Amino acid sequence: MPDFTxxxxxxxxxxxxxxxxxxLYMDDDHHFTNRTKLDVLVSLLDKTNLHLVSGTIKGRERHVHTLRVVGNRTYSCYEKRHQYYHQVKGFPGCYVADHVPNFFLASTNEVKAIGFDPHPALSRVGHYAFFMSALGRIRIAFCTxxxxxxxxxxxxxxLPYQSIRKVxxxxxxxxGHHELFKYDFVC
Structure with missing residues (x-):
């Protein structure tokens, strides 16, 4: 694709x-380990009603969040919290969340139905934008x-890449303006 698409x-x-x-989606700076058990992720997708499943970065859960839309008639915004909902029944160490790392196995059809917003506002930083669009549409989990x-x-x-990546x-x-318009937020 052309540069800066x-x-x-x-x-x-x-x-x-x-x-x-x-x-399977993963960023170019992610790496497999002996504990990258794709069979566990496949099993989750096969045996549950989940659509997208992830692991953790070296056992850390700091990239896992819940998203909540808050507000009233004249004000709406979202909260992003470092937490998860509950454990997936029958899968110890696997938990339901709304936002997981950029390393995931997912249902092709479910993700195609959501797609990735190609707007220039999300061209360089926007990982969580997909998860905002997916909120309430697909079920997501991660496994420690x-x-x-x-x-x-x-x-x-x-260094040349870093100069492009840093915005x-x-x-x-x-x-921010794009998000407010797209999700009809006033925050």
């Missing part, structure tokens, strides 16, 4: 080529028994 547009293109029941690594080291070869306040302002 955005990773959500790239996800849509990649997803359009998937014909299997499930697909399934781990993957996240490489956060930077070398001199990464300024202008970008976040554009993204």
């Amino acid at each position: 955005g990773y959500f547009a790239g996800r849509n293109l990649g997803l359009s080529q998937v014909w299997t029941e499930y697909f 028994t399934v781990e993957f690594l996240h490489n956060q080291t930077t070398t001199e070869h990464d 300024g306040q202008e970008y976040y302002q554009m993204r």
Whole structure:
């Protein structure tokens, strides 16, 4: 794809080529370990009513959240909390949540039905935007028994990428306006 098209547009293109029941998505800086048990994730999708399942980064749950829309007749916004709802019955260490890391196995058809918003406001930072769009539409869980690594080291070869990846306040302002409009929030 052309430069600066955005990773959500790239996800849509990649997803359009998937014909299997499930697909695995992971960022380019995620790595498998001996504890990356994809069979556990497949089992969750096969044996429950879940649509998207993830693991944890080295056993940490800091990238797992619940999302809640709050407000009244004139005000609406959302809360993002570092927590989960409950354990998945029959799967110890697996919990229901609304927002999980960018390493997940998911139902191809369910995710295609939601898609990834290719708007320029979400072209560089917008992982949680997919989960906002998915809220109330798909069921999500993560397992502490399934781990993957996240490489956060930077070398001199990464500097050109880092200059593109790091966004300024202008970008976040554009993204904020887009979210308010898209989700009809007033916050």
